Amino acid sequence: MKTTKHLLFVFLSILCSQSAIGQDLLTHAYGRDTYSLNGEWQYIVDPYETGFYDYRFKEKHEKDPGAYWNPGIPKDKSSLIEHSYSDKNTLNVPGDWNSQDRLFLYYEGTVWYKKSFDYQKKKESNRLFLYFGAVNYQAEVYLNGKKLGSHKGGFTPFQFEISSEILKEKDNFVVVKVDNKRHKDEVPTVNTDWWNYGGITRDVMLVETPAVFVEDYFIDLDAPTATLKSKTKKAKAKGWVKLNGAKAGETVTVEIPELKVKQSIKYTGEATAFSLDLPKVELWSDVNPKRYEVVISAANDQLSDLIGFRQIEVSGKDILLNGKPIFLRGICMHEEIATEVRRANSEADALKLLGWAKELNCNFVRLAHYPHNEHIVRAADSLGILLWSEIPVYWTIDFGNPEVLKKAKTQLEEMITRDRNRPSIIIWSVGNETPVSETRTEFMKELVMRTRELDDSRLVSAALEVHYNKDKNTIDDPLGAYTDIVSVNEYLGWYIGLPSYCETAEWETIYDKPLVFSETGAGAKGGFHADSLTRWSEEYQEWLYEEQVKMMKRMPDNYTGLMPWILVDFRSPKRNNPVYQEGWNRKGLIDNEGNKKKAFYVLQKYYKEIEEKTR
Structure with missing residues (x-):
């Protein structure tokens, strides 16, 4: 079987040009000398x-x-x-x-x-x-x-x-x-x-640095999958460091105190590669979110961060985390605190949202439909929650406009530059539900290629659409030829028929790649109860989730993940039913008052079953 490996920092392509390491963004701002303007x-x-x-x-x-x-x-x-x-x-x-x-x-x-x-x-x-x-x-x-x-x-x-x-x-x-x-x-x-x-x-702050400072860096595991275990006696790490204000020849020191590792290198004047020999390293995972302090010093500057060592890759029809197949028990999430009708912006907000995901028995969260704030990503690092991070290339942007592509690439570069050292992020997504055309596919292909230039250590995907038909639902979006996994949004039982439609639904994909369902769901007004045939009732949503679970259990053997839409109701001016929506998208498993709907417990049970089978 041919294996496609995605080592956590295949950095040679990154070193080929200055632009390949981001837009000169000062990374890890929270680890520096700051003064809040909040x-x-x-x-x-x-x-x-x-x-x-x-x-x-x-x-x-x-x-x-x-x-x-x-x-x-x-x-x-x-x-x-x-x-x-x-x-x-x-x-x-903020x-x-x-x-x-x-x-x-x-x-x-x-x-x-x-x-x-x-x-x-x-x-x-x-x-x-x-x-x-x-x-x-x-x-x-x-x-x-x-x-x-x-x-x-x-x-x-x-x-x-x-x-x-x-x-x-x-x-x-x-x-x-x-x-x-x-x-x-x-x-x-x-x-x-x-x-x-x-x-x-989001937060605003003054950041004070020495004249020469560590602007950006990347470091992670470099080991063949076959050698990975819960602990390894000998491992290697590779990475690079970029300084600001430094001349070639400046000494840079990379240190991991807990592992008693310390390496000094000479800065070349551009992103400078280094390698480390690591003893007995614990790997970061969803069940063991182990992190190590890394300290990078140059001149009078010292930058400290917490990182995790792990690998994510595709092997045939499987997604592998640290060399072992993993099923993504996921949920989609907006950066919103519905109970207060506002953007989430703090560490407390992050812990509240991700805490609900953990309660749902999730090990994976899709951050929809844009990069979420850094508090959420770092909280996921600490909690062992895997993430999908996405740029807002959404629906019907102007795919034929070169300036729009340039803007999308800029946002992609800023997202990756900020979060490339976060072990929780395993998938970069270049968009959601983009309508199929040659122009669109070329646009999206450009983003996939740019993502790999910036970071070839993670998987690349996008939320694709499906060709529905009565006999079999086919996944053949041409963009799937370029992504590492096939991710599709499907709404059988909500936009397509009743939940009973799932009973006989069959699926096929033309791609021999891992298949994940990046959205599915139904709307329900929290607290509205009726029989299961009544739209907007919690019972209808519960029925849909029951039928979806049954359908998922019949999926082909490349089925490796599910992330229903969505964790919590969120505000949307497109949703104008005056009784059941009132300006809210009601597909949340938790309503805008913070109450769990009946479908929450259906998905929670399904994920518990999967967790017990895969442990």
Whole structure:
């Protein structure tokens, strides 16, 4: 049998070009010397973008007192200023604006944020960066009236360096123009089945570094599958390190204290490879999420992180974790706290959502339909939950537009750069339910290829669609020829017939690859009870899950995972039934009040059975 191996950092292709190691993103921001700018920010709602454009709709001059990146303070009583920031109007950061005031419930447009702060660097020669976990969707960032830069993409981090000429010890103010309007040529596009939460939705901080610092790194296991056991006496690791501000010849030290491993190398001026000999290493897995501290030092900088050593690969029809077949007992999840109708943004939020997944007996979560915040990914590392991470190439983006492809690649690179050292992520996804055409397939193929250039250590997939027919449902999406696994969304019993339709449903795929069902489900209003034929009742959803489970038990032998849609009800303006939906997608196994529906226990039982068989 031919085996396709995906060692956890096949790094030679990554080293071939500077762009192959990301967009110069300062990684592992939480492990550095930081100063939080979270908290209350003043704001101005600006639906006409008056603060950005003049009356001829041209961008205002930097020193224009009427520009909203300036504080709006009159020089004297005769000055004409038509904007002002006030403590009467504040929004919490991190947080979406929609959940903080009914004024913003359905608002999509521009809001200006302003935060004042004092800051003195610990050392004059140090460097300072303004770091954002994410802003949805387009951010224009200013400090003390000077533009630092802009960023597009609502779910990935970015930062700007602050020069000493701009920073003051007292009375600094940062202003961010946030625009979450949807456009046809953006990623995602105008049509999505989730709410477009606007705002500075993730942490904001100042990050102080020495003049020379560790910007990025990658390290993981390098061992043939045949040698993998729960512990290995001798193992090897490979990786690379990238410095910022360093010249060739700088000494870099990589250390894993618990394993008493320490290696020094000479920096080459670009991403520099290294290898380590490791004694008796415990492998990270869903049942043993063992992590090791890794310390990377260069000049006056030291970066510490927690990593796990593990391998994920495909062998024939199986997905292998550390050389052993694994079944993905999964669930899909949005980055949303439904009980408070807001974006999830904290470690506590992450533990709440992933705790529900653990209670469901899941070992796998699909992070839909965009990269989730870093708290969720790191919590999954600690809990032993495997992850699917996805960029928002969703439904009907403009596949024929080269600029859209460029934007998708940028988001892909930012996602991978941030999380390539997170052992929980085993699948990078390049999109969801994209309609089949030659143009679309070429677009998606480009993303698959780019993913492998950036990180060939994980599996690559996308949520595909199915050709339904009466006799047999066929999986033949041409994109499946390029992905490592075949992942399909199916809704038999909800959009296709009644749940009884599953009783005789047969499946086939033209690909000799592992098959996972990346979505299935039915809507139910929590607390609404009726007979099983009544749509929107918990009983209908329960019946569908019962029939789905029976159907899954008849699947071909390449069936290796299931991730129903979805863990919790979530807000969506596409769902407008005034009785049962009210602006919510009701396919959650937990309702928006935090109550578990009857179908939750059907899936929980099924996963328990699988867990007991595979242990």
